[in-house]
Amino acid sequence: MRRALAVMLFLVSVALVGERPATALSVSPAPLEVLLQEAQLVVVGTVVATHVEAGGGTIHRRTRYRVRVDERVSGDIGERAFISVLLPGGSLDGYTTHVSGIPHLTEGTRAVFLLEQVAGEWMPLGYRLGVLPVAGLTTGGGLINGYVNMLALSGEPARWDATCLTYYLETASSADLVREEVEPQLAAAFNEWNRVEGAFPVFGYGGASCGGPVGLEPLLWRNMVVFREAEGSWLHPPRVVGLTSTTIDDGSGFIIDADIEFNGEHQRFAIDGDPLAFDLRQIATHEVGHMLGLNHTPVEEAVMYESTEKGLRDKYFLHPDDIAGLIASHPTAAAPDTEPCVFAEPYPQWEPLCPEPDEGCGAARPGNTAWILWLLVLLGAWLRIECHARRTACAARSR
Numbered sequence: 067m068r069r070a071l072a073v074m075l076f077l078v079s080v081a082l083v084g085e086r087p088a089t090a091l092s093v094s095p096a097p098l099e100v101l102l103q104e105a106q107l108v109v110v111g112t113v114v115a116t117h118v119e120a121g122g123g124t125i126h127r128r129t130r131y132r133v134r135v136d137e138r139v140s141g142d143i144g145e146r147a148f149i150s151v152l153l154p155g156g157s158l159d160g161y162t163t164h165v166s167g168i169p170h171l172t173e174g175t176r177a178v179f180l181l182e183q184v185a186g187e188w189m190p191l192g193y194r195l196g197v198l199p200v201a202g203l204t205t206g207g208g209l210i211n212g213y214v215n216m217l218a219l220s221g222e223p224a225r226w227d228a229t230c231l232t233y234y235l236e237t238a239s240s241a242d243l244v245r246e247e248v249e250p251q252l253a254a255a256f257n258e259w260n261r262v263e264g265a266f267p268v269f270g271y272g273g274a275s276c277g278g279p280v281g282l283e284p285l286l287w288r289n290m291v292v293f294r295e296a297e298g299s300w301l302h303p304p305r306v307v308g309l310t311s312t313t314i315d316d317g318s319g320f321i322i323d324a325d326i327e328f329n330g331e332h333q334r335f336a337i338d339g340d341p342l343a344f345d346l347r348q349i350a351t352h353e354v355g356h357m358l359g360l361n362h363t364p365v366e367e368a369v370m371y372e373s374t375e376k377g378l379r380d381k382y383f384l385h386p387d388d389i390a391g392l393i394a395s396h397p398t399a400a401a402p403d404t405e406p407c408v409f410a411e412p413y414p415q416w417e418p419l420c421p422e423p424d425e426g427c428g429a430a431r432p433g434n435t436a437w438i439l440w441l442l443v444l445l446g447a448w449l450r451i452e453c454h455a456r457r458t459a460c461a462a463r464s465r
Contacts, residue, residue, distance in 0.1 A: 096305070101191050105180040107141030109133070109149070110200070113175040118156035127163040129156035131171050133179065141181075151179065152187040154302065155311065157219060161322070163313045164216055164224070166356045167372070169197045176200040185301050192305035194372075213370065213391030214361040216312065222319030223395045224312065224359035230407035231267045233289045233357075234275035237418045240328070241295045242335045243346065245415060251337055252291060255350035258384055259358060265392045266401040269354070273412025276420035280311040280325035288419075289323065289357065291350075295330040304332035307374075308349045310356035324357035326350070341377035348374060348381055360391045 102108065111133040119128045131151045135143070143149060155165035169190070171177075180196035181188045190196025216224035235252065239245045249271070256269040269289075277292055294300040302309060306329055313323040328335065328349070336343035355370045362372040368385035413419045 096192075096195070101180055101195055102140075104182065105140070105191055105196070106183055107143060107149075107179075107181040107188065108139040109135050109141070109143075109179050109181070110137040110139065111135050111149070111177065111179055113171045113173055114148070115173065116171070118158045120158060127154070127156045127158055129153050136176070139178075149181075149188055151181065152189055153193065154309070157316060160316050161313050162219060162316055163311050165309060165311050166216070166361050167194050167309075169194060169199075171197075182303060184303055185298070189303050192303050195305065196303070212365040212368065212387040213363045213394070215391060215395045216314065216359045216361055218314050218319035219316040220319065222317075224314050224319050224321050225395050225400070226267050226358070227318070227320040227322075227402055229266050229268065229401050229403040229405075230409070231269050231289060232272040232409065233269050233291060234272045234413070234419060236277045236290060236292045237274045237415055238277070238293060238295060239415075240293045240335055240346075241330050242343070243337060247337055248346065251347040252350055254347055254382070255354050258351055258382070259354050259392065262384065262389050262392050264398050265389075265396045266398060267358075267396065268407045269357075270407060270409030271412050272409070272419065274415045274418035275413065276418055280327060288325075290325045291328075292325065293328045293330040297331065300327075300329050300331040302327075302329070304329070307333050307344050308353050310353045312356060312359065314359075321357075321359055326353045326357065339377060339379055344374070344376055345379045348379055351382060351384075355388065355391075358392055359395050360388070363387050363391065 096104075113131050114134050115132040117130045117132075119130060129152070131153070133149050133151050135147055135149060151171075153165075153168050153171070155163045155168055169177075177200050178198040180191045180198070182191055182196075183189075218224060233252075233256065235245075235249065240248050243251075253271060256271075260268045272288075275288060275290065277290070280290065280292065308329065309327045311323075311325050311327075312321055314321055328346075334340075334343035335346045335349070337346055339345070351369055352374065360370050363370045365371060365385065365387040368387040369381045369383075370388050370391065371381075374381070
């Protein structure tokens with residue numbers, strides 16, 4: 067008991083005076099004493115192994131950490147000497163799904179873990195709130211002035227290799243707001259970044275689309291905005307309000323997919339300043355910055371600062387630090403195309419962009435089915451013309 071009390075006092079001292087990692091997901095904050103009450107398990111542990119998994123429900127890549135329990139402060143795990151801690155994102159097959167704000171644990175990292183069970187897995191409270199570093203914890207990204215850019219494993223800054231990009235809103239949308247309220251708020255958030263002079267890309271709205279896993283869907287690569295509303299659909303800690311999964315090519319640093327998830331299962335969203343809800347536009351503007359390869363900045367006035375609270379509506383517009391971060395990673399001189407962007411008419415909710423029903427929502431890239439059908443039609447036409455011109459040869463071949 068005396069030893070456990072000493073560890074608890076150490077935990078409090080680390081939380082109050084120690085440096086916290088720079089993070090970039092939207093989290094509902096709470097005092098340490100509240101987090102300690104919420105945690106189902108508190109341990110001091112050391113990471114001894116890591117393993118990246120493909121799949122996992124709505125998360126395409128997840129990293130599992132094997133943690134040696136050096137000291138159990140609270141919670142019951144019996145006599146177990148090791149536990150498994152799961153975090154979203156990870157590097158696999160030449161790509162990294164980067165979830166901004168997730169602590170970058172490596173073998174040898176020692177930390178105080180405040181954990182809860184989510185879908186049968188141990189996860190840190192609010193991800194960043196539940197990992198208090200002792201040694202070996204990093205946050206990724208490179209500090210340039212105030213802003214922080216995501217980096218590929220090669221060291222290249224994360225950047226889109228396209229000038230015109232499309233985002234889609236899942237057909238279900240939000241349970242708190244009707245679709246006609248959600249769409250203008252998202253448009254305002256994307257347009258705030260679109261209008262930055264001296265930088266690219268430009269995002270356009272593609273309309274409604276069926277859902278699927280985030281973080282690089284095989285052969286699909288849609289940039290999705292998804293509200294997780296159904297019970298059990300939010301596979302992250304309840305305190306995480308919004309989260310963006312950005313998939314980066316490990317070599318070139320090119321971003322090839324980015325998806326935003328909003329936690330509608332445990333949190334409320336509003337557009338009228340409701341003090342008991344999170345403002346949708348405020349959270350969305352922040353998350354779009356992650357889609358563009360920006361992590362959190364230490365500049366408190368910036369949109370990309372790590373902290374926000376319910377009812378706040380003070381960061382609709384970019385701070386000079388946000389603008390500088392985008393120009394640093396996406397200067398106009400590096401744009402692959404200088405032609406103005408022209409976007410197709412958005413898919414309506416009653417006719418969303420989805421693959422064939424028997425293929426599922428993650429089975430084909432948009433347009434693949436249509437192109438295959440056109441190719442078959444053209445092939446058939448060519449064969450008919452060929453047979454008409456060379457009937458004898460065709461007849462001989464048919465025998």
